[in-house]
Amino acid sequence: MIPRYSRPDMVAIWAPETKFRIWFEIEAHACDAQAELGVIPKENAEAVWKADGVDFDVARIDEIEAVTRHDVIAFLTHLSEIVGADEARFVHQGMTSSDVLDTTLNIQLVRAADILIADLEGLLAALKRRAYEHKDTVRIGRSHGIHAEPTTMGLTFARFYAEMHRNLQRMRTARAEVATGAISGAVGTFANIDPRVEEHVCEKLGLEPEPISTQVIPRDRHAAFFATLGVIASSIENLATEVRHMQRTEVLEAEEFFSAGQKGSSAMPHKRNPVLTENLTGLARLVRMAVIPAMENVALWHERDISHSSVERNIGPDATVTLDFALARLTTVVDKLVVYPEHMLQNMHKFKGLVMSQRVLLALTQKGVSREGAYTMVQRNAMKVWEEGRDFQTELENDADVTAVLSKDEIAEKFDLGYHTKHVDTIFARVFGDA
């Protein structure tokens, strides 16, 4: 986790204070359930709640752990210092450390998912607003980086909206994947603890009981969770790449917002660099790198080994914090993106009329020219535009083979931009519904 690429709410989820608070809640709720079942005395269960509201002393817990080399035992020792050794003696009874640790991890991931879902919703709002703003702002569509046919900037925003909306759905599914808890004991048999304790704790903490656990909650859930983060990160890279292309000097159809006082370069004062989206490209790689280790974590030995733990200590915070930051940064980029419609038109007309070539091709075919013949006619005129800077419409008007089939008016009609934007409303209705 890199401070400059993090935001406080997500960071807080992974703070030791938060972790110990969740541990406490799990233990306290478990005691309640154990008391309800008559396994431990009610007064002991109640006594545990004395620690409710207490800020646990992280330094003290670390101190104990330095001796015991076991984090949960260190916490329980500290808890008994607060609650009283006698009152606390039934805490954790029948449970294993992983019951606490794994349920806690999932609570943290669920909370992280909630933030990421809100992030995506914010991004979607920005994309939608910009899509409608530029619904009819014509720009050239490009395949292979080469001018193809006209489209609109609104469609560009709309397609990223649709992609991010899919990501919102995926994120909700990923949240459900990890919204489980387990209080099932050393190997998951509930030998020393009644399954009703698990049910109670999970209900109180907004989780589903894991149907079958071993010592741990199965890691295919986490693999699916981090894979989803990787997909979302890749979509961020997709949008970032579009902005970077738009801002390059020769294109300049848009620029990231450049605040007063900001310096693009220590050496070249004129420069305005798309550093936010370049940064997002890098952040996407960082999020994505969690995917394979999360998958390698699935195959644990027998009822668990602890190889997954160090991986999750890293990717749990890092991937969620980085993705949260990236989504927020991307939302700002989209929100404030400076769009240059006039540059879009200039670019489109770099090769005069050439982007209309397919329309002409079709018109020739529909008049009965063979596909191959039409292709040849169009290509030879197109090449003159491309190589010599001629005007496509004029060249067609001077090509006897073409004019033998198409009248001057028919040719002119092919150069109407409205032809290309006539279905924008249809597509918007598909993407945004009736809004």
Add this chain to the structure above:
Amino acid sequence: MIPRYSRPDMVAIWAPETKFRIWFEIEAHACDAQAELGVIPKENAEAVWKADGVDFDVARIDEIEAVTRHDVIAFLTHLSEIVGADEARFVHQGMTSSDVLDTTLNIQLVRAADILIADLEGLLAALKRRAYEHKDTVRIGRSHGIHAEPTTMGLTFARFYAEMHRNLQRMRTARAEVATGAISGAVGTFANIDPRVEEHVCEKLGLEPEPISTQVIPRDRHAAFFATLGVIASSIENLATEVRHMQRTEVLEAEEFFSAGQKGSSAMPHKRNPVLTENLTGLARLVRMAVIPAMENVALWHERDISHSSVERNIGPDATVTLDFALARLTTVVDKLVVYPEHMLQNMHKFKGLVMSQRVLLALTQKGVSREGAYTMVQRNAMKVWEEGRDFQTELENDADVTAVLSKDEIAEKFDLGYHTKHVDTIFARVFGDA
């Protein structure tokens, strides 16, 4: 795709013949829709279906492509050889190659998903059968490879069932991710083709129209698809790792079925190696390696570049063929796994009674001994079993601190195996429902 790790049905999905057949269907249905809209003559649309049932000549298409260097044009040329140049002249009108290629890829992935779903259902049936067969077969549960507490072989099968059932759900979601088609033209604006053509083609081919495409169907869908394959592969590795551990000489709780005539080693005739599950471990890596490239494919330049294409030509067939093979192989392994219940008991008793230590710990605590005190008492006796091969129950009976708290009968009661299996039915009900 490695022939020895492939099965014919999945391979057939990726054959050129299948591809051209799908291309044909897309073009023919598109012509129908165009005719219905009055864009092209009905007789031309009907004429295209003359090629229905014809086996396309792959060699001939390759030959044409060698000249045109464009696969779709090569196919269309060949199609016009069959249908007649004049009759075929409206085929592909208003479409771009990617309309055909991307819709085809998604159809292939959907078909692949259907096979994988069936594979998972087969695996689930085998796991369920073996789970009930060994519901009460006691074996030691292990964390960190170290004996922990008893569990049952049925629970082992059941947890893999639950994991694979989650994978089944994920696979269904992944199928839906890629079940879209697009006939939207060069940059996705439908400039040259009515959106109703897309709707008709998709309906005929069992797809949803892609709400907004560019020249291509957005690749976040495919990233999510291949990420799902990666998660499933990781679960395969998980189950395979369990079997490999069970078969190692010192454990020998199960063996892969060993057919008559099979040779384990050219040098050591006695060997029976878990080569199928070792192989599955490797195959899992192969499937998983598709995940990152699929994510790198998401960020295409503007309305498309073709960098994704070579990646998909590889991972499309390779990841699905390998996963299909792996699921089938794993199903056989599960189905025929030779389980040795008696070895399970021998292993559990390697350190006599030691696995019951937690029960004794709890019993001491419940009798009022402090956690720390109980831990110390149990540990000192446990160590004698571990290091000197003593019997845990006997040691406890000879420990005055212990017997001051627990009677001999109370100690004996802690060594009852039924204590550990009492919730197996509860767990089975969670996993398998009322079955």
Add this chain to the structure above:
Amino acid sequence: MIPRYSRPDMVAIWAPETKFRIWFEIEAHACDAQAELGVIPKENAEAVWKADGVDFDVARIDEIEAVTRHDVIAFLTHLSEIVGADEARFVHQGMTSSDVLDTTLNIQLVRAADILIADLEGLLAALKRRAYEHKDTVRIGRSHGIHAEPTTMGLTFARFYAEMHRNLQRMRTARAEVATGAISGAVGTFANIDPRVEEHVCEKLGLEPEPISTQVIPRDRHAAFFATLGVIASSIENLATEVRHMQRTEVLEAEEFFSAGQKGSSAMPHKRNPVLTENLTGLARLVRMAVIPAMENVALWHERDISHSSVERNIGPDATVTLDFALARLTTVVDKLVVYPEHMLQNMHKFKGLVMSQRVLLALTQKGVSREGAYTMVQRNAMKVWEEGRDFQTELENDADVTAVLSKDEIAEKFDLGYHTKHVDTIFARVFGDA
């Protein structure tokens, strides 16, 4: 391995015929050594060479393997069919299958490395030629996609030369990594075979004896090998990305060679797409995906498990064949790249004189203006060029603060292009030596 992305020489290395030929040579050389040591009769060793020059019958071997389920035994059986069962009875004595398989894999990787080294040398020759051709062809250097300061196309080629030359060194190191063989028996102890057999076989086959093997040659060697391929692939992506940028419509500083008859688009006849370099971008992902599985292969269980094998059956051929193809394709792209020097100048002058801003900044500082003051002066004039299309030199001449420090002649002198190219020869000497 995808046929369209493969070349015959590399494919041949991975053919079954090649594999069996290498197996034969290992076995025959081992027999020679065994005979020399007096372990087996000389006449039996000599008899094995009867199979020299024989084309092994792959179908027959497959047939035997279908029964024995063991590839090496199947081959040995077939070999004895050729040599005679009695004569062949000492073949493979004291060896284990892996002795043959692992030594063979390394021979294949060494041969693959030799091809890749030759590929890199070919690419370097093309890069060097183009570098000298365009040593003085001025183009704008860009950071963040934004115009920075002038450079030359020759420097662009030269930097890719330097990068690929490092890759050549890496490839040679990688070749040495895998140029080992092992004939050390079932667990690497030479219990049943003298180490001198290994020495003899390795010497004959151009390998070093693996200093210590288990049943297998250690896989860290192969991890390092495939990691190197991944680095090279990433450099290919780097060069390919440069070409793709140069070819985009708004830049158009270079184009991939476009052969007569080639069609860029089925719909847009004018299009010339950088499909080769886009393809190379995808191929780079394919090569790179071998890296992590190769690393996951390192941790084998005890003296070996076979999880690595299926991975290597795939990545061995796929990564080398794809990289060979990619290097050859890239060499062609470089060799035939159509460079447009005039477009380079047009692009550089899009914002008139702006790229000289740093020079002016420096000149002001050297005349005693503070860094901050100079920055402000330059930036305010730069922004007028950027936003209003003015000429930078003229603006500076009209800025009283500037002219208070710099004379008109001094300003003019800052706009000399030669200033930026004065060290090109120095850099070329560093990169190419005295050539």
Add this chain to the structure above:
Amino acid sequence: MIPRYSRPDMVAIWAPETKFRIWFEIEAHACDAQAELGVIPKENAEAVWKADGVDFDVARIDEIEAVTRHDVIAFLTHLSEIVGADEARFVHQGMTSSDVLDTTLNIQLVRAADILIADLEGLLAALKRRAYEHKDTVRIGRSHGIHAEPTTMGLTFARFYAEMHRNLQRMRTARAEVATGAISGAVGTFANIDPRVEEHVCEKLGLEPEPISTQVIPRDRHAAFFATLGVIASSIENLATEVRHMQRTEVLEAEEFFSAGQKGSSAMPHKRNPVLTENLTGLARLVRMAVIPAMENVALWHERDISHSSVERNIGPDATVTLDFALARLTTVVDKLVVYPEHMLQNMHKFKGLVMSQRVLLALTQKGVSREGAYTMVQRNAMKVWEEGRDFQTELENDADVTAVLSKDEIAEKFDLGYHTKHVDTIFARVFGDA
């Protein structure tokens, strides 16, 4: 970077204080060279060294950066606060930020490499010591987790020694890969700064001048560096996996050192878990996850984009800190590993005499029995040992087909363990030289 998995020396390399110190040295040495060349006044160059020994105020620099949003400018501003604005006005002249940043990154990586090299040397010393200690400690070699033939624990240590020694060589190569610096200006042309400045700075800082840079040092170097870390991490996983297997309850041939007071489990007091090596398995995944992003960083746009930067801010510290910690932890594990030779013998004799099957097979063949015949004879007796717990030697003595070929003495001779260890010295000489 996770504090619990880090060590102070490596962490210090990545501290802001270290970074600013290196920045200072680069700038000050560059001023010296500029003064020597007569570009700036000598007194200004000398004045910069006033800041030598000053602890830069990180908080103040952050404060300035919050305004300028540019880290190098913020540092230079702070430096001029120390040195004096007038004296400092030539600092950084002709340089670009990346000259400082990239040269600094490489210095940090070189220092990190030096620590990792020392780590590897420490690990090698431990491995060598343990190898000689257990040179003749016989244990069973296993392939596929199944008993194969005897080997020794010394050979196990020796093979990890050989592997780690290769890693030492690789690490030295990786160090050389990144031991370059660049002071070449905005696009690498030295337009505003003489190449001799770069030469001077590099010489002072122990680097080679980068032969040709753009705005940045080419990232193939860093990709190769991090790939090497990934290979080393995979070797760590390899050794860790061996220990984990050895410690599992049924094998128990070795245990990680277990300090007094350490608790293996909060619930099961007897447990001694191989948590260090399990942790190392996870740490290996963490290091390895840097590899692909480092490779994705290679393809920067034109003369640079900044997408690599956020990646390196993470993987630079994280991968080196984690690997340093892992190597140190592994060295402790090796150093203190508790080895149980008697358990090794017990395990080897689990199936009495079976591991000698290949010797018997060979003996039969050498007496003239066909391979197939010998295989059958050995297999039928081996299976009785495997399935019924018989003694292999006895079974052979009772097999008339066997005794028709081999005398009782000849059979007995095959069960001599010395046969398997006779080449241990040879192998040690290969691995350790004459030591």
